[in-house]
Amino acid sequence: MSNLKGWKEIPIGGVIDKPATSRLYKTGEWRVSRPVIDREVCINCMQCWLYCPDMSIEGSIEGKRMKLGEFKMEYCKGCGVCAAVCPVNAIVMKPESEFIDE
Amino acid sequence: MPNIRDLVDYVENNDWAFTQGHRLCPGCNAPMVANWATLAAKSLGYEPVVGVATGCLEVSTTIFPYTSWNVPYIHNAFENVAATISGAEAAYRSLKNRKKIDNDKIKFIAIGGDGGTYDIGLQSLSGAIERGHDFVYILYDNEGYMNTGNQRSGSTPPGADSTTEPIGKASSGKLQLKKSIVDIVAGHEGVYAATAVTSEPWDFMRKMQQALEFRGPAFIAVLAPCVRFWRIPDDSGVEVTKLAVETKYWPLWEYNMGVYKVTKKPKTFKPVKEYITKLGRYNKLMKRPDANEILEELQNYVNAKWDRLLALEELTKDKPLRTKI
C-alpha cells in the first residue's frame, strides 16, 4: 500500500472528484473465454453493443448505417451475453487458452 | 423514445454515462439496467443525477478511488436512496428558485435492488413517493440479497432456495409469494409505475422516457437476474427474463395515475414450469415430492394475476384518478 496516497493528498469526505475512473481497473483480466465475431455474418444490428454489461463493444454511425466496432478485451469479462443475444449467431465464445500467446 | 441509432450516436459523440471497469459479475443484468437508464436519459437530453442504494450495483461500481459513474452520483446507505434523492431534488428546486443554478435538464434517478426496495427501503420509498418528488426510481430485482450471498428478501419467490430460508429436510424453504411491488407503488396513486425486463430493452426505454417525462414520482421494476445465485449460466440472464414474460411470471405492464395498461401481450404462453426448471435455484424444489403441487399453485397464481391485469386494464381505460400530481 506504500504507493497509495496519504490522507493529505486525497479529496475529503470520500468524494471521488473525477468521473469514470474505474476505467483504470481492467476487468478483462477476469476473462476465461472471449467473444470472436465473424464480420461476414454480422449485420451491425448493435444488439451486442446494447447488451454488453461491461460496455466493452464499440459502435459508430458511418453515413446512414450503424457499424459495430472493436471488442475491447481490456474490459470484456467473457460473459458471453453478446453471443447469446446475437440474432444471426455471428459471435462465438472461445476459451482464453487459445489466445495465450497474444 | 430513443432508438438504437440514437444511442449509438450518443455514445460515439459523447460517452457512456455508466462506464467500463465496474466489478459486477460477468453476465450480471444489473449493469444493463444502470447503463440503459442513464443512457436513455442522456440521449433524451436530460442530465441524470443518480442515487444508488447499498447493494451489488453500488459496491461494484464505486470502490474508492474508482467510479464507473460518468454522471453525478451519491450513495448514502441501504434503506434510504429514495429519501436521499428526494433531498437532492428538493435542493435542486430550492437552488433554482434562488437563481443559484441555471439548469433545467437535471433528472433524479434512484436505483435500488430488491432488498433496498421491497424490504429495508420501503418506508423511505413510500415517503418520497407520497411527497410527490420528481424522480425516477429504478428497481433492479434479482429476488434476493445477492450481494451478500443469496439471503431471502421480500422479493424472493416461493420455492427458490436461499441461505436464510433454505430448503431442508424439515423445511420447504420460502413459500410466501413475493410482494407485488408495483401494486404497492401504484397504491400511492399519484405515480407512474411499471414493470420491465432485460429481454425487452425497448419496452424499458419507452417506460424510462415516460418516467422521465412524468412530473412526479415514477417507478420501474426491472426483473434483472443474478446469474450467480439464480444458478444459471453467465450468458443466459436475458433468455431467462424472456421466459419470465412468456410464462406470465413477470408480465409487462404499467400504471399511470390510476390507469393500468399491459404493455406486452404474448399470443400464447408457456407453462411457468419452463421458467422454473431453467433456474438452478429451484433445483431443490423440483426434487421435493410435492413439487408438482407447488408448481400447479404457482401456475394458477400467475394465470389469475394475468387475468386480473387484463381486467384492470379494461376497468380503468381512460379513467385516470387524476391528471396531475
Added chain:
Amino acid sequence: MPVKLTVTGAHAVAQAMRQINPDVVAAYPITPQTPVVEYYATFVADGMVDTILVPVESEHSAMSAVVGAAAAGARTMTATAANGLALMIEIVYIAASYRLPIIMPLVNRALSGPLNIHCDHSDAMLARDSGWIQFFTENHQEAYDFTIIATKLAEKENVLLPAMVNLDGFITSHGVESFEMLDDEVVKEFVGTWNPKYSLLDTENPVTFGPVDLFDYYFEHHRQQEEAMNNAYEELPKVFEEFAKISGRKYDFLDLYKTDDADYIMVVMNSTASTAKYVVDELREEGKKVGLIKPQVFTPFPKKEFQKALNGRKGVVILDRAMSFGKEAPLYSLIKSALYEVPSRPKLGSYIYGLGGRNTSPKMIRQAFEDAFNDNLVADEQRYLGLRE
C-alpha cells in the same frame, strides 16, 4: 437594531433558522423538538423564508434527505430529539464522514426506554463519537446564538463538519424567556453564502459521493475527519470573536462563572447551569470560594481549557445528565482524563443528575458542593443527585 423577544426556546431556535434561511430543511416532528419544526413550517407557509421544507416520514429520512440536499450543494438543516436521533444515527455518522456541514438543533430528551419525553443528555451522548461538532446551550439566547455560530463554523473550508446545537427539552424548548434577536441582515451577512466545493448538481464535473471505502483508504478519510475537528477547535475562537462583534456577546469554549479564585468548581452543561449559578451565588454569600464551569463546546472537547481552568483547584464536582453504564459518566471521564496531564490535580467527584427530566433543585447542587467542602470526594465513585434509594 436587535429586538427583545419573549418566547419559547424552540421559537428562538426557529427564528435563528429563519434568519439563516437554509435552502432545504427536512424534519420529522418529535417531542420536544416539534415546535421548532412547527414554527419553521409556519415561516415557510407565510413566505417569510423561501426554504424548501421536506416533511419526511421519519427522522431517518430527515437525515437522509439533508445528506442528499447537502451533497447537491444546499445549505441544510434539520432538528430532532432522543429517539429521533437514535433512528437517524446511522446517517448522522455518514453526514460527518461525507463532510457535509448540516446544522441540527438537538432538543435534549431521554433516550428510551422505558419511554420518557423529558430532558436529559443521553441523546447527545449517543452521538458523541459521530464526528459532529456539539454545542451545549444554557438558555434561549445561547440556543439562538449558537445556531448561528454553528452555521458559520461548520461551513469553514478547513472544517466542513456537521454541527448540533443542544438545548434542554421542555426547560429551554418550551419555557418562555426573553432573548435578544439580531437583525435579519446582520445574521445573513454573518453566515454569508454557502459555496460547496462539490455538488451533485454540477453536471459538468460529475463527482461520486459515498463510494465503498476499503482498508486502503477508509483510515485516511477518518484521519481527515480528525484534522477537521482539530481545525474546528482552532477556528472557534475566531468565530466567537466575530460573533461578539455583531452581538456584543463573547462566548468561549467554557463559560467560567466566578472561577477566578475558586477552590471548588462545579462543571455542568445546559440549563442546570442556571440553577448552579444561583447556588454558587448563595455559597459565595456564605463565604465559600466556589465557581462554575459550563462547557459550551463538547466536541471538539476543550481539553486544554479544562486543564487550565481546573489545575490547582481543591475539588471539582462534575455533573452528568447521562449515564454510560458500566463506565464513568461521559463528561466526567473526559475531564478526568484531561487532568491526567496537569501538575496539580484537584479531587474529583462524579454526579449523575436529572435523568428522564428529574428535577434538579438548588439543594441537590449544594449537596455536591458540600461533598467537596467536606473533603468527601472519591474519584472512583459515581454518585446520584435526587435519586431515591
